[in-house]
Amino acid sequence: MRSDPDLAHAAAKGSEAAFAELVRRHQARVRGMARRLTGSEAQGDDIAQMTFLAAWQKIGSYAGGTFSAWICTICWREFLQWRRRQKIEIEFDETAEIIPFDRPFDRSANEAENRMDLARALDSLTEAQRVCVVLCVAAGLSHREAAEATGWPLGTVKSHVLRGVAQLRTCLASADVA
Amino acid sequence: MRDEENYGDLTRLFAAEDAALEAAPFTAGVMKGIRRQAMIRRLTVGAFGFAGAVIALLQLPELLSAFVGVDHTVTSALALARTEISQAAASNPMWLAIILGAALSMAAVSMTERT
Numbered sequence: 001m002r003s004d005p006d007l008a009h010a011a012a013k014g015s016e017a018a019f020a021e022l023v024r025r026h027q028a029r030v031r032g033m034a035r036r037l038t039g040s041e042a043q044g045d046d047i048a049q050m051t052f053l054a055a056w057q058k059i060g061s062y063a064g065g066t067f068s069a070w071i072c073t074i075c076w077r078e079f080l081q082w083r084r085r086q087k088i089e090i091e092f093d094e095t096a097e098i099i100p101f102d103r104p105f106d107r108s109a110n111e112a113e114n115r116m117d118l119a120r121a122l123d124s125l126t127e128a129q130r131v132c133v134v135l136c137v138a139a140g141l142s143h144r145e146a147a148e149a150t151g152w153p154l155g156t157v158k159s160h161v162l163r164g165v166a167q168l169r170t171c172l173a174s175a176d177v178a
Numbered sequence: 179m180r181d182e183e184n185y186g187d188l189t190r191l192f193a194a195e196d197a198a199l200e201a202a203p204f205t206a207g208v209m210k211g212i213r214r215q216a217m218i219r220r221l222t223v224g225a226f227g228f229a230g231a232v233i234a235l236l237q238l239p240e241l242l243s244a245f246v247g248v249d250h251t252v253t254s255a256l257a258l259a260r261t262e263i264s265q266a267a268a269s270n271p272m273w274l275a276i277i278l279g280a281a282l283s284m285a286a287v288s289m290t291e292r293t
Contacts, residue, residue: 016209023205031204032196045204052208053215118195137185138192165185 004067012060019059022067023052029068030075033139036122037079037131047082051075072139073149121171128156129164136161137168224288228281236260 002010002018004025010018030051035044051074062070122130135146136157143161147154239256267273 016212019212020205020209023208024201027201027204027208028196028199031199032192048204049208049211053211056212056215118191137188138196140189140193161185165188168188 005062005064008059008062008067011056012062019056022055026068026071027052029139030071033072033075033134034079036119036134036138037076038082039119039123043082047075047078050078050082054078066145068139069141069145069149072135072141072145076135076149117172121168124171125164125167126160129160129167132157132160133164133168137165220285220288224281224284227284227288231280231284 002021004022007018007022011022027048031045031048034047034051035041038044038047051071054074054077055071058074122133125133131150132146135141135149136143141149143154143157146152146161147157150157239253239260
């Protein structure tokens with residue numbers, strides 16, 4: 001099986017097949033990350049798609065290293081752009097209501113329940129904690145990679161992850177008890 | 179022990195959730211978007227290239243007159259040729275073939291453009 005850097009190198013030369021393989025490998029991580037950051041499946045998938053389109057344009061600038069960290073950094077930037085656009089829309093629409101998170105209805109009851117628990121637990125975190133938990137715990141970035149992606153100090157990222165994980169465990173434990 | 183190893187169980191929980199996402203439709207959607215972007219780009223480059231080539235061809239007599247200004251026969255011959263070609267284009271389909279040749283050349287150039 002070809003490595004990510006090999007595929008990225010081929011994609012930089014114009015190979016759509018190589019890039020499609022990269023999309024197949026990393027789509028779950030990126031979609032999961034975008035869905036959790038936005039709290040919406042549809043908007044998360046839109047951001048994930050924009051992420052891969054941007055990655056195709058920038059693939060020549062990928063300089064080796066962990067491909068997942070590189071693509072997650074692009075996803076984070078796409079999310080920030082999306083959030084800026086959302087803020088503008090909210091400012092213009094004062095009557096806008098809070099849109100509830102999309103929830104899956106087509107899964108088995110147990111699986112859907114687990115997803116609900118995870119989503120609820122993430123909702124209980126502060127935004128900074130949620131971002132750090134999504135990047136480090138869910139997307140699997142190291143603390144250093146998350147700090148580079150967000151531009152936040154390494155110590156801040158570590159602190160948010162530590163507190164976020166503790167809060168997440170508390171929420172999941174209370175959900176289990178209930 | 180690395181900090182990241184303190185939450186391996188939670189990472190596996192999230193990964194299990196992500197693994198349920200279907201890859202094929204999403205991948206197809208992304209690749210379709212990439213091809214659409216490439217097509218728009220080629221069309222834009224081709225259209226601008228062709229328009230530029232036409233403008234350049236129209237300016238050719240004036241450009242040459244600057245170089246061969248001493249010999250006005252060349253300039254006047256080119257101007258006359260342009261008039262005659264315009265007239266011929268109305269009746270002779272060969273002119274259309276020349277335009278087609280230029281368009282194909284521009285298309286070939288834009289096709290090799292990196293998307």
